Amino acid sequence: MQKILPVAALGVAALIALSACSSGPSATGSKLAPLPKSSDKITLTVWSGFTDSDLAALNTTLAGFHTLHPNITITSEGSQDDDKISQAIRGGTAPDVAISGNANALGQYCSSGAFQDLAGYISRDKVDLSQIPLAVQKFTSYKGIRCAMPLLADDYGLYYNKELFAKAGITSPPKTMSELAKDAKKLTELNTDGSIKVAGFVPTIGFYNNRLDVWAPQWGAAWQSSAGKSSLGTSSGWTDMFAWQKSLTEFYGADKLTAFTSAAGQKYSADNSFQTGQIAMMFDGEFRTGFVDSQAPNLKYGTAPLPVADKLSAHYGGSDIGGNIIGIPKGAQHTGAAWQLIKYMSTQTAPLVTLANGLKNIPTTLDAIKSPDLVSSANFAPFLRIFANPNSSSLPSTPNGGAFLKTATDFAVKWQTGGTTDLSAGLSAADSEITSALALKAP
Amino acid sequence: MSPWIIGFGVFFVYPLLATVFLSFTSYDLISDPIWVGVKNYVFMFTSDPLVWTAIRNTTYLVVAITIGRVGYALASAMVLSKVRRGSGVFRTLFYLPALAPPVAAALAFVFLFNPGTGPVNQVLGWFGIKGLLWFNDPLLAKPALTVLALWASGEIMVILLAALLDVPTEYYEAAALDGAGSFTRFWHITLPTIAPVLTFAVINSIIVGLQYFTEAVVAGAVASGSSDAVGSGTQLGYPDNSTLTFPMWLYQQGFHYYNMGYASTMAIVLFIVSAIFTVILVRQLRKSGMTEED
Numbered sequence: 001m002q003k004i005l006p007v008a009a010l011g012v013a014a015l016i017a018l019s020a021c022s023s024g025p026s027a028t029g030s031k032l033a034p035l036p037k038s039s040d041k042i043t044l045t046v047w048s049g050f051t052d053s054d055l056a057a058l059n060t061t062l063a064g065f066h067t068l069h070p071n072i073t074i075t076s077e078g079s080q081d082d083d084k085i086s087q088a089i090r091g092g093t094a095p096d097v098a099i100s101g102n103a104n105a106l107g108q109y110c111s112s113g114a115f116q117d118l119a120g121y122i123s124r125d126k127v128d129l130s131q132i133p134l135a136v137q138k139f140t141s142y143k144g145i146r147c148a149m150p151l152l153a154d155d156y157g158l159y160y161n162k163e164l165f166a167k168a169g170i171t172s173p174p175k176t177m178s179e180l181a182k183d184a185k186k187l188t189e190l191n192t193d194g195s196i197k198v199a200g201f202v203p204t205i206g207f208y209n210n211r212l213d214v215w216a217p218q219w220g221a222a223w224q225s226s227a228g229k230s231s232l233g234t235s236s237g238w239t240d241m242f243a244w245q246k247s248l249t250e251f252y253g254a255d256k257l258t259a260f261t262s263a264a265g266q267k268y269s270a271d272n273s274f275q276t277g278q279i280a281m282m283f284d285g286e287f288r289t290g291f292v293d294s295q296a297p298n299l300k301y302g303t304a305p306l307p308v309a310d311k312l313s314a315h316y317g318g319s320d321i322g323g324n325i326i327g328i329p330k331g332a333q334h335t336g337a338a339w340q341l342i343k344y345m346s347t348q349t350a351p352l353v354t355l356a357n358g359l360k361n362i363p364t365t366l367d368a369i370k371s372p373d374l375v376s377s378a379n380f381a382p383f384l385r386i387f388a389n390p391n392s393s394s395l396p397s398t399p400n401g402g403a404f405l406k407t408a409t410d411f412a413v414k415w416q417t418g419g420t421t422d423l424s425a426g427l428s429a430a431d432s433e434i435t436s437a438l439a440l441k442a443p
Numbered sequence: 444m445s446p447w448i449i450g451f452g453v454f455f456v457y458p459l460l461a462t463v464f465l466s467f468t469s470y471d472l473i474s475d476p477i478w479v480g481v482k483n484y485v486f487m488f489t490s491d492p493l494v495w496t497a498i499r500n501t502t503y504l505v506v507a508i509t510i511g512r513v514g515y516a517l518a519s520a521m522v523l524s525k526v527r528r529g530s531g532v533f534r535t536l537f538y539l540p541a542l543a544p545p546v547a548a549a550l551a552f553v554f555l556f557n558p559g560t561g562p563v564n565q566v567l568g569w570f571g572i573k574g575l576l577w578f579n580d581p582l583l584a585k586p587a588l589t590v591l592a593l594w595a596s597g598e599i600m601v602i603l604l605a606a607l608l609d610v611p612t613e614y615y616e617a618a619a620l621d622g623a624g625s626f627t628r629f630w631h632i633t634l635p636t637i638a639p640v641l642t643f644a645v646i647n648s649i650i651v652g653l654q655y656f657t658e659a660v661v662a663g664a665v666a667s668g669s670s671d672a673v674g675s676g677t678q679l680g681y682p683d684n685s686t687l688t689f690p691m692w693l694y695q696q697g698f699h700y701y702n703m704g705y706a707s708t709m710a711i712v713l714f715i716v717s718a719i720f721t722v723i724l725v726r727q728l729r730k731s732g733m734t735e736e737d
Contacts, residue, residue: 207668440482
């Protein structure tokens, strides 16, 4: 035993050295794969995180591609999240096409070469990127590397309960944060014991889609400076936003809000508190219209663009935009055909509209949102306008998967629970933490 | 070369050495690892804003789970060892929660402890006690997780029950003849006899606490109302990072922030701490004669 262990250790050390030096399957490099000939029989593997009806909608769209290219058969596998995609790339078993719902991972995928650079294909096939809004272009590329195309988007708007509005004598949805706070106070109803019966608007960060990425653009709060540095401490929108949030929290009382949100239904369940009439206004994505249709069809509600800070009233109409990304992983076997599919899925109106109708999301080209085939409604239509609005924006891509969101949200929670009172110092400290975390990446 | 050597090398030595190597690199899971020396270790102890929170939370859970789990399991086992009629039914009932999948158990507990609609607060209300926020309160979230761990401590209870039933009855009879009371019998006969098993239970509970992951992730995600157990991870550790454990932060760093080099550093630290407790276990077992000397 005593003799065997050192031998085993040496062998293992050699294995480690070999594995550390190997680079796995190589990327396609600068040479572009040609589009397949119609005589080439190809089976493409497509991975996505979709399940159930979403996967069925994707498969319908993929079937449309197969009809156009009968020589290309597609094997679609759902429930493949980013962890599995990464593992497959590392193991040399990557699919030909990967669809990820986590756009935060794009910075990592582009910077590491996990997803192949599509710039050459886009240029060769003269793909017109101008049909994709700038905000969407931004979240699908990293430092000039376009390693993915957008495949449906989410944007955010204000949902309001029309019956509660009428009861409170409010005739139109608020357009500024001051109006929102005023209306929220009017709409709030208390129980006899002082607890909240109906909340006009819940200002708690972390509750439902009260996420910083949704709130920040409405305040002009920038995540990064023009030099690419974290700018929580230097962009005045952040202090404005947190001051407003604290003021509205104090109106309700932090403890009462905590009791109210703790008892609220789950975000995507039928007992979501907006759907049950216990919240009069909330920020949410276009996908909520689908949930309300199926879970609370009798709810009388309206949608509108998110309010903006009073001094940014000219910017009304936009929101944060995020969404799915589609790319060719490193090690894909049929790169040419994979690009052909991606081009079809992400730039052609018909497949985008088919998929958007199935998932109740926004199709990602300006042509597609005008398509008469796109199923829309009075409450869905505002989200199409928000998507096309030039004031809409998206999160910056970083190589550590959006770790800055966790740091910023942690600070926000600390702020709203009274864990810190020095807003300026806290935001600057968060900047340092974000910068420090990015330094973990290799130079 | 015997088969176990192959298994030991492939499944233990290789991963361990690979992790040690990766802990000195910047590795994003896709590109080749780049040697960065002790940078990850320095970051961990000087710059990571959440690692100390995670260490504090894990330390709390280790202490609370170990004391509570062993105490609860011992008490249950002692009661069950005395039951004569229907002992099989009671033993099954006490053991059953250990078979519940951790995700299902965590979901059930968050439902039971829901501040607004959960039965726990409703029962407290019958006695005029104002309901608590449980998983939504940074001060109570960890105690609630501890209760969940106690509920599922059936396997320790079964081991201790077996040990208790193994204590020779003649010892008790002789002590009773000498006038020893029940506490004296427990202190001088039961405890020394079951000490090796108790030591195992303690170390096992320490390791359970050190590796606490699934229940904390699920409970935090569900209690936050977000349903986003993974994804952006902004709600990880909800509320206010009070349930963020060391393994959770390690996983987040490795698989969501793509800092596998740094996650390996954290894994090494966790391994060293676990190894220290394991050495203590082995020494204690040897001292008490439970294992044969090599």
